Amino acid sequence: MASVQALQAPQHAYDDHDALVDDYHGRGWTDGLPIVAPTPEKVAHFLAVAGLHGDEILGLVPTREVTVTAEQVAINAVMAGCRPEYLPAVIAAVKAHLHEKANCHSTTGTLSGAFQMVIVNGPARGNLDIACEGACFGPGFRANATIGRALRLVIRNACRAIPGFLDRASFSTPARYSMCFGEDEEGSGPTWTPMHVERGFDATDSTVTVQSVMVVVPATDFMARTPEAVCDTLVSTIRSKGSSGDVFLGGSGEIVVVIGPEHRRFFLEAGWSKADIRANVHPRITAPDGPGRPVKFPDDEPERLLLVAAGGAGMGESWVFIPHLSRAITEPIRSVTIASAELLEDRP
Amino acid sequence: MIVGLDPTSGSLDKLPDKGTALRPKTLDGTVIAFIANGLGRGVDLMDALYAELSRDTAFAGAIKVKKNSVSIPPEPDDWERILSEATVAVTGFGG
Numbered sequence: 001m002a003s004v005q006a007l008q009a010p011q012h013a014y015d016d017h018d019a020l021v022d023d024y025h026g027r028g029w030t031d032g033l034p035i036v037a038p039t040p041e042k043v044a045h046f047l048a049v050a051g052l053h054g055d056e057i058l059g060l061v062p063t064r065e066v067t068v069t070a071e072q073v074a075i076n077a078v079m080a081g082c083r084p085e086y087l088p089a090v091i092a093a094v095k096a097h098l099h100e101k102a103n104c105h106s107t108t109g110t111l112s113g114a115f116q117m118v119i120v121n122g123p124a125r126g127n128l129d130i131a132c133e134g135a136c137f138g139p140g141f142r143a144n145a146t147i148g149r150a151l152r153l154v155i156r157n158a159c160r161a162i163p164g165f166l167d168r169a170s171f172s173t174p175a176r177y178s179m180c181f182g183e184d185e186e187g188s189g190p191t192w193t194p195m196h197v198e199r200g201f202d203a204t205d206s207t208v209t210v211q212s213v214m215v216v217v218p219a220t221d222f223m224a225r226t227p228e229a230v231c232d233t234l235v236s237t238i239r240s241k242g243s244s245g246d247v248f249l250g251g252s253g254e255i256v257v258v259i260g261p262e263h264r265r266f267f268l269e270a271g272w273s274k275a276d277i278r279a280n281v282h283p284r285i286t287a288p289d290g291p292g293r294p295v296k297f298p299d300d301e302p303e304r305l306l307l308v309a310a311g312g313a314g315m316g317e318s319w320v321f322i323p324h325l326s327r328a329i330t331e332p333i334r335s336v337t338i339a340s341a342e343l344l345e346d347r348p
Numbered sequence: 349m350i351v352g353l354d355p356t357s358g359s360l361d362k363l364p365d366k367g368t369a370l371r372p373k374t375l376d377g378t379v380i381a382f383i384a385n386g387l388g389r390g391v392d393l394m395d396a397l398y399a400e401l402s403r404d405t406a407f408a409g410a411i412k413v414k415k416n417s418v419s420i421p422p423e424p425d426d427w428e429r430i431l432s433e434a435t436v437a438v439t440g441f442g443g
Contacts, residue, residue, distance in 0.1 A: 009353040020352045029355050038353045066357050075355040106419055157355040165360070248419035325419055 005044050007054055007071055024079075029157055031149065031177055035079040046074040049084040050091065050334075058091060059098025061159050063105045064166065068098060072158045073150070080150035086128055086143060089208055090150040092331040093118050093180075096210035097151065101249060101327040107212035108161035113169030114214045114324035116155065117256065118148050118180040119308060121196035124206030124333050130182035133261075134312025137181055137319075148178030151210075175216070181310055187261060188309035189268050195308050198274065199330045206333040209306070211256055215241050215322035221263070222316040227272045230263045231280045234318065238285045241322050242293025251298045253323035255285075260311035263318050278302040375401065378435035381411040385418045385440060397438065409433070 014020040020037050024030050036042075047054055047070060054071030061068070070091065077090045097116055098104055107114045120130045131141035139145060161167040185194045196207040219237035224230045234257060243252035259267070267277060282302035285295045297304045306328060311317070372378060380401070382394035391414055398410055411434050413426045421427065430437055 007353065009355070011351050011353060013349055013351050015349060017350055020350055024352065024355075037350055038355060039351055040353060043353055068357060071353075072355065072357055075353045079355060103419055153355065158357040160357070160360070162360075246419060247416040249417075325417075 005047060005054060007040055007043060008069075009043075009071060009075060011040065028162060030079070031152060031156065033149075033177070036081050038075040038078040042078050043071065043074045046078060046082075046084045046087045047071065050074075050087040052087070052091070058094050061098065061104050064160050066159055068094060068154065068158045073154055076153040076157055077146075077150040080153050081142070081146040082150050083142070083146075086147050086150070088333045088335070089120065089124060089128060089143075089147050089206075090154075092208045092333045093147065093151045093210050094154050096208060096329040096331040097155070097212075099327075099329040099331075101253075102210060102212065102329045103248075103324075103326040104155070104159055107324045107326050108155050108159060109166050109168055110214070110324055111168050111170050112214045112324060113172040113176070114212045115173050115175040115179055116148075116151055117175075117211050117213050117321060118151060119195065119209045119211075119256070120147075120180065120182040120206070120333075121185065121194050121209070122201070122206030122333070123204065125182035125185075127206075130180070132182035132184040132310050133187065136310050136312070137179070144180045144182075145178050148180030151180075152176055152178060175213070179213075184261075184309045184311070188264060191268055191271060191273055192307075192309060193274060195306060196330055198303065201330070201332065207330050208333060209328055209330040211254055211306075211321065211328035212324040212326040213256070213321045214324040217241060217320045217322070219257075219263075219318040219320050220316065224263070224316065225266065227267045227270045227277070228280070230259075230266055230318075231277060234277075234281055234320070235284045236291070237320050238281075238295060238322075239290065239292030241320075243295045243297075243322050245296030246325055249325065249327055251301070252296045252304065253326045254304045254306045254328035255295060255323060256306045256308060256321040256328065258308045258310050258319045258321070260315060260317050260319075261309075261313050262316045264309055274307045277307055278305050281305060372436060375405040375407065375436065377406065377408050379409040379411065379433055380407055381413065381430045381434035381437035383422060383430070383437060383439040384412070384414045386415050387418055390414075390440065393440070394438070408435075 052070040056070040128143045130143045155161045221233040245251045384390040384394045
């Protein structure tokens with residue numbers, strides 16, 4: 001058994017597991033779904049596998065006088081149903097969300113009910129079994145479901161975004177239960193550079209990119225047969241909503257476009273890179289005149305259009321994610337620094 | 349028996365009570381500041397509020413500030429003006 005490092009969180013004793021779950025629900029510590037009991041042993045095990053000390057500070061929410069620690073994140077990751085080896089990805093997601101420009105206070109308190117989208121790149125996708133292809137936005141994949149859920153529980157429990165308190169969403173969204181998927185790097189051939197490499201990491205690095213999203217629009221087009229035609233659909237879809245500028249963010253935050261395989265193949269067959277798509281799309285979505293609303297990206301930052309390969313075959317569809325007041329932040333998933341095999345044998 | 353750890357960053361019951369600012373007995377003779385967050389028709393809302401309040405109040409003056417972003421405070425010059433000249437201030441959030 002891994003040694004149980006000193007943990008700081010208050011402890012609560014119950015007669016049995018059901019009593020614990022009922023009390024956690026009653027205290028408002030869950031998302032309404034059942035949780036895994038965050039026992040001291042299990043939380044310590046998670047921290048040990050990730051090579052973390054519980055008192056490591058991951059970030060702050062100054063307006064809420066909140067300091068988020070690794071221990072708090074590990075507790076919420078256990079509750080979410082994560083496996084221990086997922087914790088470094090959850091830690092990276094929390095760090096990304098607590099970046100100043102990710103704007104935690106605004107994006108989790110907003111009337112619009114924005115949600116946090118987690119995109120995984122690099123070898124961790126395979127190591128953690130992150131779904132990148134068919135149905136990757138939805139249920140059925142433990143890593144996707146629980147990593148996204150863990151971030152949301154941290155936002156609720158550590159960052160105090162509780163509905164009716166600091167979460168002022170008028171409707172909220174089911175995407176707040178969990179929204180995590182991986183980029184289908186293998187399904188987009190050598191022509192496309194993975195998103196994390198475009199953002200300065202090595203292909204062998206594993207990363208998470210977190211963006212707070214206010215509007216989700218499908219860019220459905222069964223008829224497009226050329227890269228130009230798919231771009232036309234992307235432009236009209238993005239301009240149907242537009243994205244406002246903001247001084248704090250230096251313009252609109254990143255728009256994420258997830259391009260499905262039935263659209264992607266037209267780009268790949270024609271040899272279009274992600275840069276080629278941006279060269280076509282960026283000037284048209286930022287043009288002040290034209291149908292719909294423009295996107296207020298800075299003129300010299302077309303890379304704020306994030307292009308991600310994901311999804312399964314069959315549907316002529318891509319998806320557009322319009323941001324809330326935030327920048328997309330990419331954080332590396334820190335390698336496990338303690339040999340985990342031995343610890344995993346002792347998994348409580 | 350089973351033991352569980354508290355997943356929060358602290359009890360909400362222990363949040364410091366910062367209280368509220370002192371309220372003047374009357375707004376007559378005060379300088380009122382309006383700080384619009386810049387979203388939607390926030391400026392129009394503040395103008396309408398000033399018009400409504402002015403029906404029953406003899407203000408000594410009004411300061412109107414529109415923030416550059418909902419995500420940051422007013423510019424330092426605007427802050428200075430509000431703090432040095434205004435008796436009361438009205439702000440808002442949301443959009």
